[in-house]
Amino acid sequence: MPREHIFDEAEYERRVARTKERLRERDLDAIVVSDPANMNYLTGYDGWSFYVHQAVVVTPDRDEPIWIGRDMDGDGARATTHLAEESIRAYSDDHVQSPRDLHPMDYVAGVLEELDVADGRVGLEMDAAYFTAKSYTRLQGNLPDAEFEDATLLVGWLRIKKSDQELEYMRQAARISENAMQAGLDAAGEGVPEYEVASAIYQQLIDGTDEYGGDYPAIVPLMPSGDHTGTPHLTWTDRRYEDGDPVIIELSGCRHRYHSPLARTTFVGEPPTELQETADIVVEGLEAALDAAEPGVKCSAVEEAWRTTIEQYGLEKEDRIGYSMGLGYPPDWGEHTASIRPGDDTVLEENMTFHMIPGIWTDDIGMEISETFRVTSTGAETLAEFPRELFTA
């Protein structure tokens, strides 16, 4: 029995139709989609099953995509997708981490043969997490006459502009982000162990709002603190916060796999003047970049607005300051397409969504204040409403 569907069938049909258009433009006879976010985008499939190999195959001619996964996950596909029974194919459990010479991609190759594309041009997501080197060599071995093409971002670029329903879920995720950030800031303080703050955040991330719950985010709350605010991807430990600790919290609410990330920085005790000044500069730069974002502007120009603002104060940041995002599974909520950085010529269009996170990391200290924004018809709209300032704990 299917679960309540997250999108109506027509939305999936539009997504699949656009994928087929791209296949025709690139003269591809099929694409094997391995990224769980792309699998979800094309079929609605949702389950924590991406630790085994799975795929969605789209061809220009077949009406529906075909979902391929492990036998015990076939019912998950029946529960979460609109796909007809003949479009759900499950391989037997002896393919999983097999001590024998048997691999799930052998089964995928069989489906490609059945689809009559074994000697065709087949797109693969060559650089997607979970599409392993072995997956590739097994497909090559099974289908020696196929011509494989790198189509890593073919579906990703379709995802960059969001539909009204997608934006609704991202706005719902933003409400959860606000609640979880407030819970984290409220919990932080001198003598409190980092994990207690993480626990308060997590409870709120999943408890969501009064109206709806939250899904698990594709990235856990990132909480570098003290000496380690310069290392943005640390999580939490048993350490207790001390007077004088800066604490970064980067998190995202998640609703039906859609995210709206948010980062803020707090300080245990009285913040030093320099940190307060840095915060003011980050906010000024962030707002300059948000002001620069509108349809027709390149991603690189948005970064330039940030950089020229902070350079007035002698600050520099060499990394990218943002990326397109929305739907996602671990390890990432980013879409891996457009980045807000020098050299990225992507032109902004209405309903693209980005997480702009212009962290400043000096030798001593790190500071992050971020916003998720949607490109509107005339500018940019942030999804969360949360004060942009340095907090104290």
Place this chain on the structure above:
Amino acid sequence: MPREHIFDEAEYERRVARTKERLRERDLDAIVVSDPANMNYLTGYDGWSFYVHQAVVVTPDRDEPIWIGRDMDGDGARATTHLAEESIRAYSDDHVQSPRDLHPMDYVAGVLEELDVADGRVGLEMDAAYFTAKSYTRLQGNLPDAEFEDATLLVGWLRIKKSDQELEYMRQAARISENAMQAGLDAAGEGVPEYEVASAIYQQLIDGTDEYGGDYPAIVPLMPSGDHTGTPHLTWTDRRYEDGDPVIIELSGCRHRYHSPLARTTFVGEPPTELQETADIVVEGLEAALDAAEPGVKCSAVEEAWRTTIEQYGLEKEDRIGYSMGLGYPPDWGEHTASIRPGDDTVLEENMTFHMIPGIWTDDIGMEISETFRVTSTGAETLAEFPRELFTA
């Protein structure tokens, strides 16, 4: 400034020494380790940075491994590993999801050249999540004279027997699993939304115990319920539990990335006789399998003890019923080496650890009661102490 270390330096030295032995046995000049759990095992590196490409390289001759990652994660390596400065190498941010023809594996290839193994035999974790097809083709392109060998499980097989300190962390994780399971069972009930139960579980997973906090588990709580208990990898929704719903909870506490998974099943209302009988059979089969586990016995014999027990009652289960596990990052806490299933000839040795999860999924209903166990000198010891029965909510 380094964080407090999780293991003393000697433990990492032993792990690296054993890795070097295996390299020599297999006549490999280097291994490029991509699995985040293996990277952690060899160096202690811990951070949510595996959404970009990274690696640890070990050669038979170089004293330390070399950690390779993104520039902004270099300080994370300094904070969490014992590695010397010259063993930490960071690639510039323009390698990340680059619109130009630039890939992190180009940088890794440079390190391999520097290590003088560009024309050597290099082991790769061909089927590890995050070692993508593109990672492989970029290494091939950069190092045309290298001979690449599949070494996916080389480090994994070293991990299968746990040290005393590893077992201590798994026991700590088991305490967290017990607390989180109790929180979940207490929260479940008629009219309660699934996400509220997930929230209660998550809060406890991270809050841990009175003595220490919990880390994020490599797999989120899995909570199929109602019509969907046959689909083991579904998570939670806004649906409210109804009278007559079976509810499976599979979760794991995590301590310093070490897990101790636990699954139980509860029932909203008065369970039907058939379900109660099935629970009794599952427990009997689970206990028969635990009784069969001891040093010298094959994994396949443990599965046989389960299967012959449940077959007396006319039940069958075709999937594997357990797997070696411990240290892990999303998407999996399993080690992908030994499985408890027919045909797996792995011989049990003391201090191997497994999650035995012999789920029964019939057309109508699913039931899971699992245990994590350690092989002792004479038998098997379960890490968690939690009643083995069908609960009611």
